[in-house]
Amino acid sequence: MSGIQEKIKGNGSIEKLANDFSMTVATVNGSGSQTSNLTLQRAFFKMGIPVSGKNLFPSNIQGLPTWYTIRVNKNGYTARSETHQIVVAMNPATIQEDLAKVEPGGAFYYADHIRVDLNREDISIYPMPAKELAKDSGAPPKLRDYVANMVYVGVLSQMLEIDMSMIRSAIEYHFSGKQTPIDLNMGVIDKAYQWAAENLEKTDPFYVEPLNLTDGYVMADGNTAAALGAIFGGVQFCAWYPITPASTLAESLGAYIGGLRDDLVDGGKSYAIVQAEDELSAIGMSIGAGWAGLRAMTSTSGPGLSLMTEFVGLAYYSEIPVVIWDVQRVGPSTGLPTRTAQGDLTQVYFLGHGDTQHIILFPSSVTECFEFGWKALDIAEQVQTPVFVLTDLDLGMNHWMSEKYQYPEVDMDRGKVLWEEDFENFAKKFGKQWGRYLDVDGDAITYRTLPGNKMPGAAYFARGTGHDEYAAYTEDPVDWEVNMLRLKKKFKTALKYTPKPELIGSGKAEIGIIGYGSTEMAILETIDYLREEGIEVDFLRLRSLPLHEEVIQFIEEKNLIFVPELNRDGQLWQILNMEYPTGCGKMKSLPKHDGLPLSAAWLTKAILDMEGK
Amino acid sequence: MSGIQEKIKGNGSIEKLANDFSMTVATVNGSGSQTSNLTLQRAFFKMGIPVSGKNLFPSNIQGLPTWYTIRVNKNGYTARSETHQIVVAMNPATIQEDLAKVEPGGAFYYADHIRVDLNREDISIYPMPAKELAKDSGAPPKLRDYVANMVYVGVLSQMLEIDMSMIRSAIEYHFSGKQTPIDLNMGVIDKAYQWAAENLEKTDPFYVEPLNLTDGYVMADGNTAAALGAIFGGVQFCAWYPITPASTLAESLGAYIGGLRDDLVDGGKSYAIVQAEDELSAIGMSIGAGWAGLRAMTSTSGPGLSLMTEFVGLAYYSEIPVVIWDVQRVGPSTGLPTRTAQGDLTQVYFLGHGDTQHIILFPSSVTECFEFGWKALDIAEQVQTPVFVLTDLDLGMNHWMSEKYQYPEVDMDRGKVLWEEDFENFAKKFGKQWGRYLDVDGDAITYRTLPGNKMPGAAYFARGTGHDEYAAYTEDPVDWEVNMLRLKKKFKTALKYTPKPELIGSGKAEIGIIGYGSTEMAILETIDYLREEGIEVDFLRLRSLPLHEEVIQFIEEKNLIFVPELNRDGQLWQILNMEYPTGCGKMKSLPKHDGLPLSAAWLTKAILDMEGK
Amino acid sequence: MAETNNVGLTKADYRGAPTTLCAGCGHNSINNQIMAAAYELDLLPENVLKFSGIGCSSKSPTYFMGRSFGFNSLHGRMPAVATGGLFGDHRLKAIAMSGDGDTSNIGMGHFKHVIRRNLPLVYIVANNGVYGLTKGQFSATAELGLRLKSQGENLYMPIDIVLEALASSATFVARSFAGDAAQVKELVKAAFSHDGISVLDIISPCVTFNNRDESHHSYSWGKQHREMIHDFNFIPKEQEITVEDGFEEGSVQQVTMHDGSKVVLQKLDRDYDPYDRINAIKTVQEANQKDILLTGLIFVDTSSKSLIDLYELPEDRALNRMQQEELRPPKGMLDLINAQMF
Amino acid sequence: MAETNNVGLTKADYRGAPTTLCAGCGHNSINNQIMAAAYELDLLPENVLKFSGIGCSSKSPTYFMGRSFGFNSLHGRMPAVATGGLFGDHRLKAIAMSGDGDTSNIGMGHFKHVIRRNLPLVYIVANNGVYGLTKGQFSATAELGLRLKSQGENLYMPIDIVLEALASSATFVARSFAGDAAQVKELVKAAFSHDGISVLDIISPCVTFNNRDESHHSYSWGKQHREMIHDFNFIPKEQEITVEDGFEEGSVQQVTMHDGSKVVLQKLDRDYDPYDRINAIKTVQEANQKDILLTGLIFVDTSSKSLIDLYELPEDRALNRMQQEELRPPKGMLDLINAQMF
């Protein structure tokens, strides 16, 4: 992306620059541009070029500015880019600022009915007769705004040399083969392509050319992937309440589960999905189901998470498996509901009054959303506790290029459950009468029975009040203390089940980065840039809390560790200091919290600044 | 308390031991023994002897075991004692374990109709004809259980040499001078006193003798003190929802406010107290009132606190003053509702999704409950943010001896509020149009207007969504970041208003203790014991979070710091490590979480063990 | 040998832990009738789930049917937990105990929503107009103007559990009085037989409720004892309040509460039509206007599908007994998805 | 010069920020009538407080009366914030905008309780049967069996805002249709004049609601466009739906919604007695049974005290203007307490 200017030769002829640009489409939300943007993105992907798409949209249904950024990069960098080489302007309200966004040497496409002061000499400017072409399309008047968006697909296809067969296959995919919309849309695209060929002269360097770097990859959003993962994880119950950006997770679950699962069971369904009246109820129902032996989950975002606080404490203390997906948005409070953040970490870590502790998983890719979709259900039942999966709007709702989903490599593990037969054997095996909270294995995880178990003595009364090993009510100080210490120990056992951190790098660098979740792409890109500056770093990608021994080791081995994250207070950094009090200050927090996905440019600069470079 | 045995001379005659024992009354809850216990406690207090009373009661209304412990100590040690020199057994269900509790050389009083295996030779045993004397009292049959409790008051008065005039004045105080109950109760007490004089021979050493160590002190519970403090702080609105152990705070507010305040205003009341439908509503109403310019508060305990999570985030982000008293009980979940803990610290510190931060005050005595009762209202308005006061069941519900309440030494500070005239002057003064979130003073605290302000331009629309300096909706990344950084800065300014830590000790010791809240008494007692072992320590009593510079200094000056607290995870210790990452592990956590108040015996041993002694 | 029912169980098999509620508490009477009803219905305790929130009433499930699975959840949130819990094995029956505070204050929203979902649940509200467990504050069912010693006056309009249930389309609504053992038992039995939500509003006097400030009709000793001891920590042992024998359909009975106040109960007429919701609401409102508490089966609708039916579960399989074969789609399906995702 | 009302303000003085709701959204119509009503009532905007929860409807207060203080609070929690807020200066009037999701789902409990407390608040529910802002999920007021493209079928019984308000003793209950400008305005005016809670259930069509799966009576182009573009991100601009002129008391009108489905409205008769709660409930229920939405002032009770009255505040002093002299008892009082505490 460097040195665009130089590529533009003095005589106006340009040296072409393949597969390395970031393109932003400025539209109005509700105008239906999503189809156009996805079509372009899919066409790039089909051409084998690494690509990502990020939608910057308002908390509103219709009429406000929206920006969709597609980054195409031959090195596979798919993090948010801070510069815009190509801008497509379809929104009168923002056209002037959109024009200002174009990087010198870049290209500006705009719908020519919009009034704009074309005050830039340093970029290529291409007007598009979007309105006219839409009118010519034969689409009914109400649909013209929508159809106008197809115009830029056609124009860009021509100007960027996109393979038109890939555009067609993207359109066919999008409309699931339905001929009427395919014809309408392809008609407009073709016309616009033609028009551009005849009327525009290319003066910018950006174009695409086929690569083969997307084999083995899919393009999807994390919420859909999480839902699919849960379905393969045998999820049986999901109660949820709508909230951006989590809604599409539960909605995808509903959309996919029937087709994938109904054939496996005779005479009825193997699951229930309930839209609850609020988040209190959503988590309550899921906990009820988890207690009753179902693989249960819910999904939410900040405000809903806050409302779940009391119930999470109940599940922690009464040891009920349940999975909670928190698709993070910007908080505190209602905040920016359509922007991304990693701001719920410390809250979740301590969620609930009294002493609590929770398992948190951090997927950093769509593929990992799928993986944690099923794995979280295993862990919840293995450890008998709530398991949180912290993803975010960027990962959950944007379309990422990601490795294909991997079928679970292990069988479902339902944890320590006693059905009738097992219950009978328990006494024999352990020489003791079964008790719900009796730690016979010494790993602090106890055996549970499930409603419907007909054995005398198998039933117990679950409660959030003080209970002894036999689930009986007690206020005895020692009972309380012993039980709570067992719970603490349980979280040591949990480390056997939770995903370990991933080390990226030689392991020999003196400087480290610890990161997690959706910032991975920006961190990896940063590492390359730092290497160019002669700085070698190892990257430890955290995949879960509580911390594994490997994290402590990593910290001990390094002299200096950067902890970049998308929040104000450096929340992981806070937790690391807390859990590793002998760190003596060698961890440096690099927080960023403007609602946008992390960019490598910012992170690189932040680290270089700290390094005094 | 050491060496009771030696005091008992070989020949059965005893050396008397004045003003140093812990006495536990075992009864059944709902049997009305509270009056008896308070009478004894008040009599000791009136005699000038330092005393404390701690009630260990079940989460139940009638019929389950309850223990009330009165500690009398000439050195002023009023923390929970782990040993029981005197036990009064009135409950058949627990009599055997109560008997076992008596320290060798101690005394066991019991109602003689209860069957008990008197298997102790090492203590003095005194049967009491409680039933008979109750019957003789002339009280109606339904009241006999109640009246029986007065029997032990009479018996102990005789045996411990309590000044009977003090007993009478305690009874008169309790019954607000109403003759019928005074006569009934004093009648029984006198009879029992008489009976004991005639029938019991004293063989244990414990007795009381007048001192003058309670001048300048009151005896009260923290919840009442908090309510009184709030009344003197000008509280105007309190919405609350019943929960043990917080209910009596709001109930006391209701009981006292009319008498203290109604005379100050003509034509109506200056406040409203609303029992809300739940805690969500309680905090919501209080925030509404805070926004509208009232001094507003709510009180709750763990489960209610959890339910307030979302609303607290709203108040933090929209900068609304409100005071939240959290009278902590044992969690997680419903836990032990009638036991004490300091377990909500980390939760409150991070309460709310996204990046939040809160002011927390820690009163450690009843007097300080009064002080923070008014001060918290000042701070909330000064800093325009929720202020939490973390107390606990022990401090809130038990009767503590504490310094007299001090009248606020400063005038009420309503913070930066603009009424009509101020609003007019704003533009002149600052050369800018007023904006709700415009930081004109550079201290990150902005000016607010209140509903009813009639000046054009004074109204604004409060919201939990992203807003700019003029309170207008915005999703702009820079607006968000700038505002959030201002909020962070505001908490630096807050340190000007929040109570600083108190240093107890010379400041020159190499070892320190950092503690907070209701554990103060046990810590002070421990310090004396440690000194006896040759260990000198300084004690920094934390009175608020965020941390003042003085705390960091204290940590830096010491080689080793113990952090005792009533929870499992060492929550203050966690926060200290987080906020002071260069501590390099010199803080040692000493958590205890069995639902009981901290005892000096436990803490002394824990420290000596760590010190290898 | 003890008598047994048709499934070979004795009454003792339906017992729970010994009660720790106050002597004389109406909740104990209700618990007794639940046990009796289950015994008479030949329910296997193993086939019944118990749910509750938080409160004295919500402690109750500990005190009946100790052989049943149960879940004492959070204050006001029982409906949510019960909804999820019932999906575990939908062939089981379920009964829930809640209080007026639990249901009509903090739990009002969930109460309404579990009703409109028609969860097959016997939902008992042990209604005493106060928060027993937290020592006698007003609940939302307390009557307007009620004065309690430590609480002052209740300023707000009362919530009527029965009206609320009817307004939100409950398919089974009844009211009774804890002291009317026969009626409570019969209603519990009917409720267990209903396939959908059955809301039972059972007036259940609280002993701590008898601290009225200026009760006009107080027991002679009541006033005196307050005067004499002035101690809220003392709770005298009381007799349960019961209705007289032979409380017939259509008849009216006055019951004296612990505090001496009187409640007028009226049993619905024999020819009352419980299938007409509009008439049911009207009848209850008219009785309320006259300060009469109607008791009996006020409304029933047997035609609506229960929540469980709506979810099309296998008739004879419990969801919680399904294993991997039935829950995890085969690898081929994932390959297909991978091929489709683009 | 622009026309002014009796307090010297023009219509423009009652405007808020430009709306960002969808073109054709019923909520916009309601907002217009609120402004008109306030203008005609000669209300000073400075004397009105605005409250809302979260949702498209709850955004509305931004779009009217920009000179009023307002608080856009949390989803479902508006009643709580309004309750506290009104105590600040009880001489002010207050209006709240909520949605059906905000009120009847997450906010059901608070809705009920603010009613029984009779807070003097104009409480408008802009009722569209869906969650607009989160993209069209069912709310609790959605009719049974409704099918929406991305949501499937609504399985649960609907909540009727009006019935719920009546059952919980609301003192002013009305229903209207957003497109009936004249009626909405008159009802808002009446509500502002009521001293207590006034619940206005206003059916307010949502444009995103028009994604029914198999609508029998859909607009000709509607079906076609779905077919043609298949894109849920496209929201065509619509006309607001209005009722025909001259919609008289007692008459019936059918309104076609954006998705082509029809709603039947009936205005209450001129001689309908709005003071009879029992009859009001019955009338509404009977109309519901016939799938008719009754509009008009359904019930009013002018005799009950409002919440503010119950708290005996000084008639002419705002609590929020009181200062130390009125709020802090003198030192002598504390000395007294210290002497008494023992």
Ligand SMILES: Cc1ncc(C[n+]2csc(CCOP(=O)(O)OP(=O)(O)O)c2C)c(N)n1
């Ligand atoms: C979230 C929460 N708030 C408050 C409480 C305290 N609390 C326990 S029981 C109870 C009221 C119970 O009243 P009700 O449901 O009427 O039952 P009763 O005791 O009268 O039978 C309350 C407020 C709690 N447990 N949880």
Ligand SMILES: Cc1ncc(C[n+]2csc(CCOP(=O)(O)OP(=O)(O)O)c2C)c(N)n1
């Ligand atoms: C606690 C919480 N949960 C979920 C949301 C997400 N949310 C925003 S608006 C809304 C529904 C609004 O529906 P309604 O009240 O009917 O208003 P409408 O948009 O239809 O006018 C939801 C669920 C939220 N803001 N807060």
Ligand code: SF4
């Ligand atoms: S306090 Fe009241 S409700 Fe609770 S057990 Fe006692 S009598 Fe029953």
Ligand code: SF4
């Ligand atoms: S989504 Fe529906 S409710 Fe929201 S603004 Fe648009 S039309 Fe109105």
Ligand SMILES: [Mg+2]
């Ligand atoms: Mg109750």
Ligand SMILES: [Mg+2]
């Ligand atoms: Mg809606």
